[in-house]
Amino acid sequence: MNAMLKRLQEIADSKRVAIVPPIKKTMTDVLLARGASLPNQLSDGRFVFSRMAGPRKTTEFLRIKNLPTKTLEETDLAESLRVPGGTLKLWPVQLQALLEAQKSKGLLGCIAVGYGKTIISVLLPTVLRAKRPLLLVPAQVKSQLIAHDLPRIKQHFRVHSSLTIASYEELSRAKGTSFLESLEPDVIIADEVHKLRYRDTARTRRFLRYMQAHPETLFCGLSGTILGKSLEDYGHLAELALRESTPLPRSRKELLEWAAALDPKHRSPMPPGVLVELCEKPKPSIIEVREAFRDRQKSVLGFVATAGASVSCSLILNAMVVEVPASVRNLLSKVDDCDVEGNALEDALAVARVKRQLSQGFYYRWAWPDGIVNQAWLDARNEWHKAVRQFLLRRSIAGLDSPMLIANAATRKAPRVPKAVIDAWNGWRIPKETEPPPVEPVWIDEFLIDAAMKWHGENESGIIWYEHRAIGEKLRARGITVFDAGPEQSATLVELAQSGKTPVIACSIKAHGTGKNLQAWAKALMLCPPPGGTIFEQTLGRLHRAGQEADEVVFDLCTHTEDLKEAIEKATAEARFVEQTTGQRQKLLYATRT
Numbered sequence: 001m002n003a004m005l006k007r008l009q010e011i012a013d014s015k016r017v018a019i020v021p022p023i024k025k026t027m028t029d030v031l032l033a034r035g036a037s038l039p040n041q042l043s044d045g046r047f048v049f050s051r052m053a054g055p056r057k058t059t060e061f062l063r064i065k066n067l068p069t070k071t072l073e074e075t076d077l078a079e080s081l082r083v084p085g086g087t088l089k090l091w092p093v094q095l096q097a098l099l100e101a102q103k104s105k106g107l108l109g110c111i112a113v114g115y116g117k118t119i120i121s122v123l124l125p126t127v128l129r130a131k132r133p134l135l136l137v138p139a140q141v142k143s144q145l146i147a148h149d150l151p152r153i154k155q156h157f158r159v160h161s162s163l164t165i166a167s168y169e170e171l172s173r174a175k176g177t178s179f180l181e182s183l184e185p186d187v188i189i190a191d192e193v194h195k196l197r198y199r200d201t202a203r204t205r206r207f208l209r210y211m212q213a214h215p216e217t218l219f220c221g222l223s224g225t226i227l228g229k230s231l232e233d234y235g236h237l238a239e240l241a242l243r244e245s246t247p248l249p250r251s252r253k254e255l256l257e258w259a260a261a262l263d264p265k266h267r268s269p270m271p272p273g274v275l276v277e278l279c280e281k282p283k284p285s286i287i288e289v290r291e292a293f294r295d296r297q298k299s300v301l302g303f304v305a306t307a308g309a310s311v312s313c314s315l316i317l318n319a320m321v322v323e324v325p326a327s328v329r330n331l332l333s334k335v336d337d338c339d340v341e342g343n344a345l346e347d348a349l350a351v352a353r354v355k356r357q358l359s360q361g362f363y364y365r366w367a368w369p370d371g372i373v374n375q376a377w378l379d380a381r382n383e384w385h386k387a388v389r390q391f392l393l394r395r396s397i398a399g400l401d402s403p404m405l406i407a408n409a410a411t412r413k414a415p416r417v418p419k420a421v422i423d424a425w426n427g428w429r430i431p432k433e434t435e436p437p438p439v440e441p442v443w444i445d446e447f448l449i450d451a452a453m454k455w456h457g458e459n460e461s462g463i464i465w466y467e468h469r470a471i472g473e474k475l476r477a478r479g480i481t482v483f484d485a486g487p488e489q490s491a492t493l494v495e496l497a498q499s500g501k502t503p504v505i506a507c508s509i510k511a512h513g514t515g516k517n518l519q520a521w522a523k524a525l526m527l528c529p530p531p532g533g534t535i536f537e538q539t540l541g542r543l544h545r546a547g548q549e550a551d552e553v554v555f556d557l558c559t560h561t562e563d564l565k566e567a568i569e570k571a572t573a574e575a576r577f578v579e580q581t582t583g584q585r586q587k588l589l590y591a592t593r594t
Contacts, residue, residue: 054273055257060249061274067245070301072099081123086156094120097222097304102127104302105218106241108193108234110582112306113224113541118145121191122153124220125160133160134185138192139167141515143487144494168195171203174404180210186217192514193221194534197233200392202402211240224541225534227578231259238303247297262290264577290580298583305583314552315544315591320455320525322560325361325445332358332561352563359561360448360528362470367440374437380428387424391417441470448527448558449474455525455556456480456504462523464506465513465539471527475506485511493518513539522550526557531567533574533588540587555591 055061077099078090090098093111097120101107105128111117125133137145146165153159164183171179188207190196196204211217219240226234231248235255238246249255260270276284278292298305335355357363368374388403400406400416409417410425452464452475466472469484476482483493485508493512496505497520507513513535521543530536544553559565575586 054261054271055254055275057274057277058251058254060251060254063244064247064249064296065278067247067296067300069299070100072096072103075099077102077127081126081157083154083156083158088153088156090119091116093304093306098123098127100302100304101220104242104245106243106302107220107222108226108238108241108303109220109222110226110303110305110584111222111224112584113538113587114545115224115306116546117191117222117224118149119153119157121189121220121222122150122159122163123157124189125163125187126158128187128218128220130160130185130187130218131162132183132185133163133187133189134180134183135163135165136168136171136188136190136195137165138195138515139169140485140490140511141192142167143491144515144517147491148494148498168192168203171206172201172402174402176203176206177402177405180206184214188217188219190219190221192223193237194223194225194228194233196221196237197226197228199236208236224584225537225578227582227584228532228534229574229577230263231255231581242300242302245300245302247300247303262286262293262581264573287580290577291583294581294583297581307583307585313544313548313550315540315587316552316554317588317591317593318554318556319559319594320451320556322448322451322558324560325447327444328358328361328447331363331444332563355561355563356528356567357468358444359563360468360471361445362441362443362468364439364441364468364470366437368437374431374434377431377434380431384424384428384432387421391421441468443470446474449478451558452480452506452525452527453478459504459523461502461521462504462525463518463521463543464504465509465524465526466506467509467528467530469508472506472508480504480506482506482508483512484508490516497521509535509539513542516542517545517547518542519545519548522548522552523554524556526555529557529559529564529567529571531570533571533578533586536571537575537587540591544587 078095081090081098094116097107097109097111101124107124109117109120111120121135121137125135142165150159150165164185166179166183170176173179188211196207198204199208211219219237221234221237221241226237232255235246235248235252238248239250249258257270257273258275261272261275272284272286272289275289275293278296279288280292281288284292294305297303332355335351335358354363366373385403388406391400391406400409406417406421407425407429410422411429413422449471455462455464464475464480466475472482472484481503483489483505489511493505493507493516496502497516497518500520502520507518509530512518519542524543526539530539540555543555557564557568559568572588575588578584579586579589
């Protein structure tokens with residue numbers, strides 16, 4: 001077998017085939033599998049694809065190519081949803097999404113930030129005549145939805161009387177194993193459905209298991225950022241929503257082939273193969289193939305994607321360069337050697353993480369008592385985390401889909417838990433009882449805090465977006481009102497936004513970069529631009545959205561280190577892929593840059 005693998009790798013090196021990593025076997029594979037044999041799958045799970053041919057003409061390709069084009073007839077749906085005295089009207093994209101969901105019995109809505117997804121998600125249970133509807137939303141949005149948005153919507157539209165609203169975080173908790181089974185929803189609406197993008201998370205595994213056990217359940221997913229880096233992000237969501245009409249391959253293997261051909265910067269790129277048949281012109285470029293695939297998707301009933309900008313005002317992105325002190329520059333130059341001031345960094349991810357921190361003038365480290373590192377504690381911890389990751393990658397078992405549940409089962413030596421996992425747990429559970437060392441920020445220079453305070457002095461109104469708690473604490477110490485995580489913080493921020501008072505404040509991107517209506521502000525400073533297109537798009541959409549009354553929204557982006565510049569470039573590349581593939585206009589691309 002080793003000789004065969006070596007020979008296959010030699011062939012791969014000669015550029016005749018591409019070998020890609022093994023597919024993570026999860027419940028999604030069971031859900032999407034069609035029982036086809038895989039003669040070109042190696043014993044270690046990897047697939048061998050023909051690099052020269054690209055995606056092939058299969059029954060799945062022909063099914064997608066020949067899907068009927070959507071047709072919608074005029075109906076009185078909008079009037080039937082209105083309550084007596086209601087004056088609010090549905091926007092065209094909201095009505096289209098509801099009509100298509102009603103006709104197709106499902107919906108995948110690539111609805112851009114600011115297009116009114118909240119009203120769509122709340123009205124879908126009424127349109128689909130659900131009995132036990134469930135609406136999933138991010139935790140930081142739930143309180144705002146229940147306290148503010150829902151009462152307002154009920155003044156104008158018929159909202160389902162039995163609608164249950166829950167957060168994705170409730171589905172993720174250890175005791176959330178039977179969360180869906182206890183509710184038995186017959187319609188599940190997922191707002192910000194990209195939260196179900198990754199199939200190896202506990203919440204996605206539980207969601208998929210429920211859908212497999214209850215295939216009659218209707219599913220609607222909405223997000224302004226449904227696509228991140230790959231078609232793999234939403235292949236399973238498209239099938240659950242649209243079933244036989246999904247515009248993506250239902251075969252896991254074919255989905256990977258299409259992704260290898262269409263995804264940007266794929267590590268094993270393939271030519272478009274048969275996908276060129278989606279284009280009208282001969283010998284199309286890869287961009288033209290992506291656009292043809294986009295048009296095929298958008299023409300399918302139940303797949304709704306917004307195209308134009310949802311806001312009439314301009315969006316301006318300013319590159320703001322801050323002078324970096326020599327002390328910070330010197331440390332940044334040494335981080336690639338996996339060391340920062342004598343603190344070893346364990347891997348490339350740690351190096352990237354510390355670079356982002358140093359770009360802001362500090363880094364986090366374990367605060368070991370008396371400076372003595374407990375290496376045995378670290379080794380046991382790493383072995384346990386590694387064992388859990390490997391277990392979750394290979395299995396999806398009810399009651400064993402989170403680290404806490406696996407730990408409980410390993411303690412009982414449950415037969416479903418492999419010996420390697422039990423051994424790793426036995427090696428970790430005693431050291432685990434030791435109080436973990438706290439994490440502390442080590443400040444090299446507060447140059448970025450100084451820059452933020454200068455920006456604060458130059459603006460009467462604005463939001464300073466930050467990523468790390470250490471930054472938020474420094475800004476608070478300098479007298480700025482800071483909104484970090486927590487339901488009380490969220491509620492206070494919403495009240496401030498609705499009050500019309502818009503002083504300079506600071507907000508955590510993680511806590512408030514999604515779901516908040518912050519169009520009362522029109523200017524912002526982003527201290528640490530996120531490297532992902534999804535987070536970037538969502539954060540821009542807090543201010544640049546419907547209801548914004550300013551002529552222009554301005555974001556000042558800190559670009560004072562190569563790592564921050566690369567983060568913006570990476571996010572822009574992801575945004576370009578999203579726009580080419582789904583047709584959903586991206587703020588990062590149509591914004592004016594100075």
